[in-house]
Amino acid sequence: MSQILRQNFFELFGLPVDFQVDERELHTAHLKLQSAYHPDRFVNASDQEKRIAVQQAAMVNEAYEVLKSPVKRARYMLEVGGLDIQNDHETTSDTGFLMEQIEIREELEQCRNCNDPMRGCEHITRKLDRRSREYADHFEALFEQGKLEDARQVSKKMQFVQRILEQIDEYQFDIEDHLI
Amino acid sequence: MALLQISEPGQSTAPHQRNYAAGIDLGTTNSLVAVRRSGQVETLPDEQGRHLLPSIVHYAEDDILVGYPAQAQQASDPLNTLSSVKRIMGRGIEDIKGLSNVLPYEFDGSRDSTVPRIITRQKRVSAIEVSAEILKALASRAEQSLGEQLAGVVITVPAYFDDAQRQATRDAARLAGLKVYRLLAEPTAAAVAYGLDQQPDGIIAIYDLGGGTFDISILNLNKGVFEVLATGGNSSLGGDDMDNDIGEWIINEAALERVDASLSRQILIAARRAKEQLTTQDSADISIRYRDLSIQLSLTREKLNELVQDLVKKTLMSCRRVLRDAKLTKQDITNVVMVGGSTRVPLVMQQVGEFFGRKPLTELDPDRVVAIGAALQADVLAGNKADQDILLLDVLPLSLCIETMGGLSEKIIARNTPIPVARAQEFTTYKDGQTAMAIHVVQGERELVVDCRSLAHFELRGIPPMAAGAARIRVTYQVDADGLMSVIAEELSSGVKSDIIIKPSYGLTDREIETMLRDSMAHAQVDIDARMLAEQQVEARRVIEAIDSALAADGRDLLSDDEYAALMEQRDRLFGVIESANTEALKKAIKAMENASEEYVARRMNASVQKMLAGKNIDQVEM
Numbered sequence: 002m003s004q005i006l007r008q009n010f011f012e013l014f015g016l017p018v019d020f021q022v023d024e025r026e027l028h029t030a031h032l033k034l035q036s037a038y039h040p041d042r043f044v045n046a047s048d049q050e051k052r053i054a055v056q057q058a059a060m061v062n063e064a065y066e067v068l069k070s071p072v073k074r075a076r077y078m079l080e081v082g083g084l085d086i087q088n089d090h091e092t093t094s095d096t097g098f099l100m101e102q103i104e105i106r107e108e109l110e111q112c113r114n115c116n117d118p119m120r121g122c123e124h125i126t127r128k129l130d131r132r133s134r135e136y137a138d139h140f141e142a143l144f145e146q147g148k149l150e151d152a153r154q155v156s157k158k159m160q161f162v163q164r165i166l167e168q169i170d171e172y173q174f175d176i177e178d179h180l181i
Numbered sequence: 182m183a184l185l186q187i188s189e190p191g192q193s194t195a196p197h198q199r200n201y202a203a204g205i206d207l208g209t210t211n212s213l214v215a216v217r218r219s220g221q222v223e224t225l226p227d228e229q230g231r232h233l234l235p236s237i238v239h240y241a242e243d244d245i246l247v248g249y250p251a252q253a254q255q256a257s258d259p260l261n262t263l264s265s266v267k268r269i270m271g272r273g274i275e276d277i278k279g280l281s282n283v284l285p286y287e288f289d290g291s292r293d294s295t296v297p298r299i300i301t302r303q304k305r306v307s308a309i310e311v312s313a314e315i316l317k318a319l320a321s322r323a324e325q326s327l328g329e330q331l332a333g334v335v336i337t338v339p340a341y342f343d344d345a346q347r348q349a350t351r352d353a354a355r356l357a358g359l360k361v362y363r364l365l366a367e368p369t370a371a372a373v374a375y376g377l378d379q380q381p382d383g384i385i386a387i388y389d390l391g392g393g394t395f396d397i398s399i400l401n402l403n404k405g406v407f408e409v410l411a412t413g414g415n416s417s418l419g420g421d422d423m424d425n426d427i428g429e430w431i432i433n434e435a436a437l438e439r440v441d442a443s444l445s446r447q448i449l450i451a452a453r454r455a456k457e458q459l460t461t462q463d464s465a466d467i468s469i470r471y472r473d474l475s476i477q478l479s480l481t482r483e484k485l486n487e488l489v490q491d492l493v494k495k496t497l498m499s500c501r502r503v504l505r506d507a508k509l510t511k512q513d514i515t516n517v518v519m520v521g522g523s524t525r526v527p528l529v530m531q532q533v534g535e536f537f538g539r540k541p542l543t544e545l546d547p548d549r550v551v552a553i554g555a556a557l558q559a560d561v562l563a564g565n566k567a568d569q570d571i572l573l574l575d576v577l578p579l580s581l582c583i584e585t586m587g588g589l590s591e592k593i594i595a596r597n598t599p600i601p602v603a604r605a606q607e608f609t610t611y612k613d614g615q616t617a618m619a620i621h622v623v624q625g626e627r628e629l630v631v632d633c634r635s636l637a638h639f640e641l642r643g644i645p646p647m648a649a650g651a652a653r654i655r656v657t658y659q660v661d662a663d664g665l666m667s668v669i670a671e672e673l674s675s676g677v678k679s680d681i682i683i684k685p686s687y688g689l690t691d692r693e694i695e696t697m698l699r700d701s702m703a704h705a706q707v708d709i710d711a712r713m714l715a716e717q718q719v720e721a722r723r724v725i726e727a728i729d730s731a732l733a734a735d736g737r738d739l740l741s742d743d744e745y746a747a748l749m750e751q752r753d754r755l756f757g758v759i760e761s762a763n764t765e766a767l768k769k770a771i772k773a774m775e776n777a778s779e780e781y782v783a784r785r786m787n788a789s790v791q792k793m794l795a796g797k798n799i800d801q802v803e804m
Contacts, residue, residue, distance in 0.1 A: 032406050032408070036406070038790060039574070039662065041562060041572065041573065041662060044362045044363065045562075047724050049724065049778070050782060050786065053782060055662065056601075056659070057783075058662070059600075059602050060603070062598075062602055063603070174505055177501070178501075
């Protein structure tokens with residue numbers, strides 16, 4: 002894997018390193034890049050070029066996935082900013098945040114046993130969505146001020162919230178599955 | 182859409198030369214071949230004007246029949262007449278046991294191979310060899326019709342096929358002597374045919390219920406780009422199962438106690454006929470005569486609906502899951518397209534319509550649409566200039582995982598991740614001086630490894646001996662555009678690439694394929710060694726030509742003096758061995774040349790794309 006594209010994901014997509022990303026623009030850029038790098042463009046090339054094309058197209062896909070997701074994008078921005086996030090432990094020392102997490106998990110637990118779990122889930126989701134937006138704004142501000150370490154802490158909170166949202170989503174799907 | 186034209190070395194695009202390519206729909210019950218000529222894409226009929234080729238192969242004493250002639254033998258000689266083998270592609274002997282209703286053959290799982298063989302009068306054959314016979318018949322139909330050799334083919338596979346099933350399909354093509362441009366997901370192929378016909382930008386759902394497989398894919402169509410957002414399904418669910426349900430009903434109604442293979446086949450044939458009649462009729466008569474037995478029954482559409490409703494419900498559950506994976510609701514879907522012969526069953530049409538809240542489209546022949554889409558893509562990949570360029574972006578249908586402690590599966594690449602994709606993982610050694618380690622890769626969504634499909638055991642060897650925990654081995658899992666996986670391992674502190682020994686869980690080894698090739702070649706009186714040498718010589722010339730034209734085009738701009746010298750050394754060495762009759766030496770020299778030029782070729786490919794995008798914002802590039 003020596004020959005991946007020597008650019009960061011933002012450069013590859015022709016974007017500034019900025020938390021604000023226009024999803025449509027990103028998608029258009031992605032299709033343009035794939036139409037240049039996709040292995041189908043190299044079916045008649047040598048085996049070697051085909052192999053390289055697979056790796057390059059894979060990197061374009063990877064870049065798109067990272068840039069599309071606010072949480073991954075935030076983490077990646079820190080990496081571009083010079084932080085080592087590969088070995089980052091997913092812990093936080095913010096006790097206020099931890100308390101809130103515990104509360105939400107308890108709420109979710111209660112919701113599983115209540116009369117209308119779907120509505121309960123929707124309520125929690127709304128609350129978490131609000132939180133997501135707050136954290137994202139906070140991250141953006143800290144990053145712009147060059148406070149990368151503080152931004153890193155906020156990015157971890159974004160990860161936490163994201164994970165719970167995914168769990169709730171999966172849970173809601175299961176409830177529906179049983180109703181059918 | 183002006184194509185981002187990359188004229189790469191080795192990619193000959195001589196303006197007048199037309200490469201003929203075919204799209205092949207290798208189906209469970211029927212197969213088709215389509216080609217594009219004079220701007221028209223059409224499926225090709227046989228001499229009697231029949232477009233479908235029944236996916237049936239009959240092994241006589243010393244003859245092989247394919248298609249209708251084979252089908253004619255089905256009732257009288259069921260054990261030597263193989264149908265629906267697609268259901269056992271990439272499967273192990275234990276998977277097949279559950280399919281004994283649909284596949285009443287004698288299997289030989291005792292041999293020293295992970296691929297089960299069916300025992301026929303002539304020989305023991307794997308599903309891969311049977312499929313190769315079908316592919317050969319279709320390719321020869323295309324070549325006769327075109328009067329030209331095929332440059333390459335696109336073969337369709339169910340979107341939900343896993344790695345082992347896809348690999349088996351590729352192996353079948355290799356045995357048939359075909360160059361495969363691409364394995365294409367069936368619903369994606371259907372979307373291409375549909376999209377180029379109707380030009381509808383938007384989000385479409387392709388509901389594809391075939392003879393033995395079910396796929397549901399959601400695609401975003403945008404100016405010739407077909408982007409799969411999510412796919413789901415069941416690679417062991419289809420019209421065969423409906424026939425089987427009807428067959429069981431017949432057995433119950435007629436109070437049959439003993440059913441031999443021949444009667445069983447007749448019952449299934451009658452069941453299918455009744456099912457097909459019920460597409461337009463309210464009831465169908467079933468009449469079976471076998472020895473002194475006479476069965477007369479009437480099946481109503483209402484009863485049929487009752488028999489297949491569970492199956493239809495299963496497909497709708499997959500539709501729900503796939504919508505969710507695509508993060509969409511039913512309201513986001515602009516059109517629903519029906520593909521596959523089994524969508525002719527009225528209950529299917531009705532329930533799918535109700536589920537999506539809109540009438541499904543059936544303008545295109547559900548039997549032919551997949552082959553037509555494949556032919557369109559094949560034509561583009563063959564390098565023929567199309568009126569409209571197309572780009573197909575697909576996803577991984579099932580998560581790739583590795584086995585961790587306690588038999589748990591850990592996801593490496595989640596399902597519905599766009600492909601190609603590469604993900605790396607770091608491992609370390611747990612013993613001093615450890616030089617090898619094993620990785621078990623599986624595919625599926627379940628938490629336990631035993632509930633997923635085992636793909637392969639990878640054994641990494643040649644890790645430099647170090648203290649426990651000091652080695653850092655990066656393992657990269659890669660899935661190409663065909664949905665096929667490969668693994669690369671590298672020790673990071675020393676940069677040593679590990680040798681990887683792959684033991685596929687359900688697949689032919691290279692040696693088995695070679696033996697099969699040799700056997701089939703012996704039959705055709707062609708020297709396989711000569712062919713392999715010729716293939717390597719062609720590849721060697723292509724590699725050299727690629728480097729020469731690259732250097733001629735951009736001089737040494739992208740190379741340091743050392744790099745240039747190393748490159749030329751390998752180039753000249755390779756050039757020196759082309760004419761030698763040593764296939765192995767040639768392979769090695771090609772490999773060495775590739776290693777020396779890897780960095781340069783990549784830089785160049787990248788630079789050519791960059792040049793196109795340079796000076797413009799990416800969204801200003803005309804598509």
